[in-house]
Amino acid sequence: MTALDGTTTSRSGAGTPAPHSGSAEQQDSGTPAAAPTPRRRRVAAWIVIGIALLVVGGIGGAISAANQWAARDALDPASAGPQGTRALAEVLRSHGVDVEVTRNRADALAALDGSAATLVLPDAPALSDDAVSQLADAADDVVLIQPRSRTLDLLLPGSAAAGFAAGDAVAPACESAEADRAGAVAPGALYTPGSATAACYPVEEGFGLLVHDTGDRRVWAVDGSVLFTNEHLAADGNAALAANLMGRHPLVVWYVPSAGDTDLSDTDPSLGELTPPWASPVIVLLLVAGVAAAIWRGRRFGPLVAERLPVTVRASETTEGRARLYARARDPLHAADRLRIGALRRLSALLGLGAHAEAGEVADAAAGRTGWDRATVRGILLDDIPRSDADLVALSTRLRDLEEAVHTAVRPERSTR
Structure with missing residues (x-):
C-alpha cells in the first residue's frame, strides 16, 4: 500500500503491516545483519574510558612536573631561568660582595657564624618557627624575598600581607636611604607595617617594602619574585634596590630551602589539622539536615493509593x-x-x-x-x-x-x- 510520503508498506491479507528486518539482500540470503552485542559495546566503552584516563593522567603528570621544575628554579641563585636569580648574584659579586649559596640549614648557620653577613631568606615551609628564628638571629641583616604571613609575624611583628600592586612604578616616599638611592620600582606583593616597622613604596593601603631597623640590625621584607628575578632585575630601580638591601655586608648567605631540609617531626598534617575548626560541626549539621530532609520528603512505606485489581476499562x-x-x-x-x-x-x-x-x-x-x-x-x-x-x-x-x-x-x- 502506498502512503502519503511515497513509501510503500506491504500489508498481509488482514491489512496489518509486515515487519521489516535488514536489507533485501539479507532477507533473500536468510543471513541476519551483524550487530554489535551489548557485551562488545560495554568492553569498548571501558576501553575508551581507560584511554581517556591515561591521557588525562599523562597531561596532569606533565603539568605537575613542569610546576615542580618551576618551583625548584624559583629564586635560586644558581638558575639562569626567568624565575632564577643568578643575575642578581653576579651583580652582588661584581660589587665585591661574596655570595654563598646554602641548601640546608646547618650550612647556612655555619656560614653566618663569626662574620658580618646578610641572610637572604625565601619562604621555608619545611622549617619550624624556631628554626626560622634561629637562622634570622644568626645574621646581621635579613632580607625576606618571599615573605609569608608566618615569617612576617615572626620577624616583623604586627606586619601582614595586603594584596598586590597594579604594576605601575612608584616612588619610595620614605626615609630609607637604600630605597631613595634605588628610586622607583613596581612592587608585586604589598604589606601593612607593624607599629615598629617602617614602610616604603606606598600603593593605596599597602607598601612594597618593609624594614624593621634596630640600629645594628635590619630586617627587610620585599617581593623578590617580582623585583629580583632574572626577567625583572633590569627594570626600573630593581637591581639598585637589591644591591642596596643585600650589599651592606661583605657576605651574603643565600638560603635555598628544600623539602628534605626540615626539622619538623611530622611533615604530613592530618585532615583535622588542615581543616578549620568550624568544618566538623558544619559537616555534622549537613548530615543531620540531609537525614531530616530524607525523612520529610522520602517515600513512605506501603501503597500510595489503595485500589482493587483488576481494573476494567471499557x-x-x-x-x-x-x-x-x-x-x-x-x-x-x-x-x-x-x-x-x-x-x-x-x-x-x-x-x-x-x-x-x-x-x-x-x-x-x-x-x-x-x-x-x-x-x-x-x-x-x-x-x-x-x-x-x-x-x-x-x-x-x-x-x-x-x-x-x-x-x-x-x-x-x-x-x-
Whole structure:
C-alpha cells in the first residue's frame, strides 16, 4: 500500500503491516545483519574510558612536573631561568660582595657564624618557627624575598600581607636611604607595617617594602619574585634596590630551602589539622539536615493509593481516546489507514481469502463479488488520500457502503432478513 510520503508498506491479507528486518539482500540470503552485542559495546566503552584516563593522567603528570621544575628554579641563585636569580648574584659579586649559596640549614648557620653577613631568606615551609628564628638571629641583616604571613609575624611583628600592586612604578616616599638611592620600582606583593616597622613604596593601603631597623640590625621584607628575578632585575630601580638591601655586608648567605631540609617531626598534617575548626560541626549539621530532609520528603512505606485489581476499562474509552489523539494530531491519513486495516480484515474474512491475502487481492475480490469498478474499489481500500476531516468522513462512509455491498453479495439471505 502506498502512503502519503511515497513509501510503500506491504500489508498481509488482514491489512496489518509486515515487519521489516535488514536489507533485501539479507532477507533473500536468510543471513541476519551483524550487530554489535551489548557485551562488545560495554568492553569498548571501558576501553575508551581507560584511554581517556591515561591521557588525562599523562597531561596532569606533565603539568605537575613542569610546576615542580618551576618551583625548584624559583629564586635560586644558581638558575639562569626567568624565575632564577643568578643575575642578581653576579651583580652582588661584581660589587665585591661574596655570595654563598646554602641548601640546608646547618650550612647556612655555619656560614653566618663569626662574620658580618646578610641572610637572604625565601619562604621555608619545611622549617619550624624556631628554626626560622634561629637562622634570622644568626645574621646581621635579613632580607625576606618571599615573605609569608608566618615569617612576617615572626620577624616583623604586627606586619601582614595586603594584596598586590597594579604594576605601575612608584616612588619610595620614605626615609630609607637604600630605597631613595634605588628610586622607583613596581612592587608585586604589598604589606601593612607593624607599629615598629617602617614602610616604603606606598600603593593605596599597602607598601612594597618593609624594614624593621634596630640600629645594628635590619630586617627587610620585599617581593623578590617580582623585583629580583632574572626577567625583572633590569627594570626600573630593581637591581639598585637589591644591591642596596643585600650589599651592606661583605657576605651574603643565600638560603635555598628544600623539602628534605626540615626539622619538623611530622611533615604530613592530618585532615583535622588542615581543616578549620568550624568544618566538623558544619559537616555534622549537613548530615543531620540531609537525614531530616530524607525523612520529610522520602517515600513512605506501603501503597500510595489503595485500589482493587483488576481494573476494567471499557473498549469505547480506548477507542474514543485514540480518536481524540488522531484529531489533535490532524493526521487524517493515519486515521484512514486504521479504518482501511479494519475494513480489509473484515472483507478478507467475508470473502474467505485467509489471513495472508494481500490488500490488492482483497480489493480485486471485493470488486469482482460486488460488480463495482475495480479502480473505484482500489481507491477506497488503497489509493484515495484524505486531505481533510471531511474527506476522512466521506472515506469512512464509502468503506461502510463497500462492506455492506460485499456482505449482501456473499450472504444475501441474511441481508434480506
